[in-house]
Each structure stands twice: as C-alpha cells, then as structure tokens.
Amino acid sequence: MIPSILPTYNRAPFAFAKGENAWLTTEDGARVLDFGAGIAVNALGHANPDLVAALTDQAQRLWHVSNLYQVPQQQRLADLLVAHTFADTVFFTNSGTESCELAVKMARKYWFDKGTPRSTIVTFTGSFHGRSSAGIAAAGSEKMTRGFGPLLPGFTNLAWGDHDALEATLDDSIAAVLVEPVQGEGGIRPLPDQCLKGLREACDRHGILLIADEVQCGMGRTGKLFAHEWAGVAPDIMMVAKGIGGGFPLGAVLATEDAASGMTAGTHGSTYGGNPLACAVGARVMEVMTADGFLDDVNRKAARLRQGLEGLIAAHPGVFEHVRGQGLMLGLKCKVPAVELVKAGYAQHILTVPAADEVVRLLPPLTITDDDLTEGLARLDAAAASLAP
Numbered sequence: 299m300i301p302s303i304l305p306t307y308n309r310a311p312f313a314f315a316k317g318e319n320a321w322l323t324t325e326d327g328a329r330v331l332d333f334g335a336g337i338a339v340n341a342l343g344h345a346n347p348d349l350v351a352a353l354t355d356q357a358q359r360l361w362h363v364s365n366l367y368q369v370p371q372q373q374r375l376a377d378l379l380v381a382h383t384f385a386d387t388v389f390f391t392n393s394g395t396e397s398c399e400l401a402v403k404m405a406r407k408y409w410f411d412k413g414t415p416r417s418t419i420v421t422f423t424g425s426f427h428g429r430s431s432a433g434i435a436a437a438g439s440e441k442m443t444r445g446f447g448p449l450l451p452g453f454t455n456l457a458w459g460d461h462d463a464l465e466a467t468l469d470d471s472i473a474a475v476l477v478e479p480v481q482g483e484g485g486i487r488p489l490p491d492q493c494l495k496g497l498r499e500a501c502d503r504h505g506i507l508l509i510a511d512e513v514q515c516g517m518g519r520t521g522k523l524f525a526h527e528w529a530g531v532a533p534d535i536m537m538v539a540k541g542i543g544g545g546f547p548l549g550a551v552l553a554t555e556d557a558a559s560g561m562t563a564g565t566h567g568s569t570y571g572g573n574p575l576a577c578a579v580g581a582r583v584m585e586v587m588t589a590d591g592f593l594d595d596v597n598r599k600a601a602r603l604r605q606g607l608e609g610l611i612a613a614h615p616g617v618f619e620h621v622r623g624q625g626l627m628l629g630l631k632c633k634v635p636a637v638e639l640v641k642a643g644y645a646q647h648i649l650t651v652p653a654a655d656e657v658v659r660l661l662p663p664l665t666i667t668d669d670d671l672t673e674g675l676a677r678l679d680a681a682a683a684s685l686a687p
C-alpha cells in the first residue's frame with residue numbers, strides 16, 4: 299500500500315520537535331547537531347530570535363494581501379537587495395524552482411522583445427536548478443529527467459569544465475548561460491574565479507545573458523553575500539532562495555534593468571510570491587547578514603572549520619580524500635559512499651547532507667558558535683572512526 303505521504307524521499311529516522319541555532323531536539327529529547335541547516339536554508343540557525351520576532355510581529359498584523367496591491371514589506375526587501383547587489387530590480391517567488399522558471403522566461407522574453415529571438419540556454423553537467431519542467435531540462439541529468447519527457451526544449455547541457463565545448467557553443471544564437479558559481483547538489487564544485495570571469499567575457503562577446511543560480515551558494519554561504527562576488531564579476535540575472543528566508547519559504551530573481559526589460563505588466567505573477575510574512579523575515583535576514591562584521595565572522599569560522607577538516611582527513615586517510623568549497627559551504631570528498639558517512643554521522647547525532655560525486659556536504663548555520671564547530675569536528679571524527687576498516 300502506498301504510504302500516505304508520497305514516497306519520493308528517503309528519509310532518515312529523525313523527527314525533530316524544536317531547534318536552537320545549530321542544535322535540533324527530537325521528539326524523544328535527543329540533541330542533534332545540525333551541519334546541514336535544512337540544506338543551506340536555516341542560514342541564521344533554528345529559532346533565531348531576530349527572525350522569530352520579525353515573523354510574529356508581521357503575523358499579528360497581516361499575512362496576505364495579493365500582488366494586486368502595494369506590499370511595503372516587499373519594497374523594503376527589494377530595496378535592501380538592490381542596495382547590496384548588482385541588481386536594479388527584484389521579483390519575489392516562493393522557492394528556487396520558481397526562481398528558475400522566471401529566470402528562463404526573463405532571458406527568452408529579453409531576446410523576443412529585442413526582435414532577434416534566441417531561446418537556447420546553456421547549462422552544465424552536475425548542476426541542479428529545481429524539479430520543474432524547466433529545472434530538470436536545464437540540469438539535464440538522466441536521474442532527474444527519465445520518464446518525464448517530453449522535456450522543455452531549448453537547453454544545451456555542456457560538460458562541466460569543458461572549455462573547448464563552451465567556446466564552440468557560445469555564439470550569437472545563445473540566449474543565456476545558466477550556472478551555479480558553486481555547484482551544491484553536484485558535490486560542492488566551485489567554479490574557479492578565472493572561469494566565471496572568462497564566462498562573463500565570453501557572454502559579453504556574444505551579448506549572451508549570464509544567469510547565476512545562487513539558490514544554495516548565495517546569502518552569505520561562501521563568505522560573501524553572493525558567491526559570484528569572489529570573482530569580481532556580476533551576472534545579469536540571479537536566482538535566490540533557500541537562505542534568504544532563513545527557513546520561511548521565499549525566493550527571488552534579481553536582474554539588471556536591461557535584462558529585466560521584457561518583463562512588463564502582465565508577463566509574470568505569483569499568488570504568494572513576496573507575501574508580507576516571507577518578506578518581513580527576508581528583510582531581517584538581509585539586515586543581519588549585511589551588518590558590520592557578519593561576513594567577516596563567517597570567513598573566520600570557515601577557516602577554522604576547514605583547518606579542522608584537514609586534520610580529520612589526515613587522521614582518516616581511508617575515509618576521506620579532500621575538502622573543497624568556500625566559506626561554510628564545504629564538501630568532504632569520500633573514499634567510502636557518501637551516504638555511509640552521513641549515516642555514521644546520524645549515529646553520532648550530527649546531520650550532514652550527501653551530494654553527488656561521493657561528497658558529504660557541510661552547511662552549518664552561518665551563526666554556529668566556535669564551540670559547536672569544535673563539537674561537530676569531534677562527531678565527524680567519531681563517525682569516520684566507526685567506518686574505518
């Protein structure tokens with residue numbers, strides 16, 4: 299008999315009742331250290347008092363009004379995002395998938411309105427852009443697309459890191475290039491700064507729009523507000539979600555005035571997108587992350603964690619290969635199946651997240667304390683020791 303919850307997930311046997319920063323407590327009172335943060339969502343930890351206050355204040359006033367009217371909370375968050383990024387304008391969604399849908403529509407409409415239609419969007423292997431028809435067609439992997447055809451046409455999926463294929467493909471017929479500056483699901487694979495720079499230059503040569511999917515690597519995760527900032531270049535369109543709501547469903551598409559020029563009244567919409575609850579929380583997240591010293595502290599903690607992981611790798615050469623990533627978006631490349639290490643972590647009451655390429659993702663809340671980082675390293679050490687032959 300089919301379970302009453304559609305069985306599309308392999309779930310671990312934890313049921314959490316409450317959380318506090320990097321700690322979760324199960325219904326039976328066990329405390330579990332969270333190095334996954336709901337897959338980079340709980341960027342400011344669980345039950346963050348600032349976010350609880352922002353949400354409950356708004357909950358007592360107004361939940362929903364519709365985008366038929368002005369939404370001041372949306373305006374406030376949009377102004378913050380525009381002030382701190384390359385973007386001139388923002389559309390609010392409820393998820394990364396929805397942000398992907400709009401990014402694709404925006405790029406195609408841009409070229410349609412120019413009178414020289416281009417529809418092809420270049421993407422890369424190992425990427426993840428959500429589970430909608432556009433998202434799975436963009437990522438292109440057999441695992442996500444099999445059985446769901448016909449796929450949305452107009453995507454060209456290139457091998458990640460194949461510069462020759464990229465050079466041969468990018469020409470004046472391409473609408474956009476869609477790329478994660480750091481691949482998340484693909485196994486914490488950062489695009490080297492010089493590659494993102496080169497990609498920007500190649501796009502500029504052909505007028506191609508550059509779309510950054512920063513759903514996972516954005517919002518302070520890599521130690522910059524957005525990961526592309528490390529390379530010193532900016533995209534034309536950017537997809538955001540996960541961390542921006544700190545656990546409340548919220549996403550956004552940010553764009554330059556030019557890239558967004560096709561999206562006039564009536565061309566896109568969302569019932570819930572940008573609702574007062576989500577935007578009140580999102581604005582608070584932005585205020586916290588852009589406060590003096592916040593990102594410095596993320597980078598300081600990231601260096602500590604990375605150093606600790608190097609020690610762990612040296613101590614367990616049969617389990618680990620190397621560590622990669624940036625900031626508090628780190629991946630432990632394993633010599634054992636990644637799910638084995640994640641399960642061994644569960645036994646030590648630490649949550650991590652498996653990714654492709656036998657990588658275990660470490661994505662603790664950006665607000666994690668130094669003591670909890672140390673505790674996490676000790677638990678990962680014990681997990682690795684339990685696997686050693």
Ligand SMILES: *Cc1c(COP(=O)(O)O)cnc(C)c1O
Binds near residue numbers: 394396514515539540
């Ligand atoms: C999670 C993720 C998405 C999809 O976001 P949802 O909120 O699950 O729809 C898209 N792109 C990237 C890079 C992601 O990590």
